[in-house]
Amino acid sequence: MLSKKIEKLLVDQVNAELYSGYLYLHMADFYAEKGLMGFASWFKKQAEEEVEHGLKIRDYLHQENSVLPLAPIAAPEGDFKEPKEPLLLQLAHEKKVTALINVIYKAAREEGDYRTERFLDWFIDEQAEEEENALALIEKFELLGKEGQGLYLLDKELGKRE
Numbered sequence: 096m097l098s099k100k101i102e103k104l105l106v107d108q109v110n111a112e113l114y115s116g117y118l119y120l121h122m123a124d125f126y127a128e129k130g131l132m133g134f135a136s137w138f139k140k141q142a143e144e145e146v147e148h149g150l151k152i153r154d155y156l157h158q159e160n161s162v163l164p165l166a167p168i169a170a171p172e173g174d175f176k177e178p179k180e181p182l183l184l185q186l187a188h189e190k191k192v193t194a195l196i197n198v199i200y201k202a203a204r205e206e207g208d209y210r211t212e213r214f215l216d217w218f219i220d221e222q223a224e225e226e227e228n229a230l231a232l233i234e235k236f237e238l239l240g241k242e243g244q245g246l247y248l249l250d251k252e253l254g255k256r257e
């Protein structure tokens with residue numbers, strides 16, 4: 096059985112993951128409006144992944160007999176003007192999510208809640224990957240995506256994400 100503290104942190108994390116999904120959908124819409132359909136598709140897939148993360152935590156809560164009320168999801172931040180802006184915000188956001196996961200991990204460790212600790216291992220790895228991908232995207236954008244042909248090619252590449 097989960098402690099009240101861990102339960103609350105996990106429920107909040109469901110909200111944070113769904114918010115991430117909402118944020119990436121907002122970014123996808125920004126790119127779609129600019130006609131950058133590869134970027135738009137990449138961020139829509141990212142949004143779908145975030146919803147999956149939220150569901151994974153929700154399922155864990157159920158498995159542990161914790162079913163708590165879900166909180167409202169905030170409106171996504173970001174009044175973007177340039178294609179690089181969502182990329183920078185994505186990296187900053189993923190760093191925040193990593194910090195949130197670390198807080199839960201630390202709390203689980205302090206309580207001797209090894210099951211939650213092990214459950215979170217997947218998220219620790221996933222966050223490392225998410226930060227790495229967000230940074231790689233910024234670097235690629237810097238290298239070839241700023242304008243014209245380079246941007247076209249990068250958009251095409253991002254559109255291939257499965």
Ligand code: FEO
Nearest residue numbers: 112145148192225
């Ligand atoms: Fe599920 Fe990108 O954090």
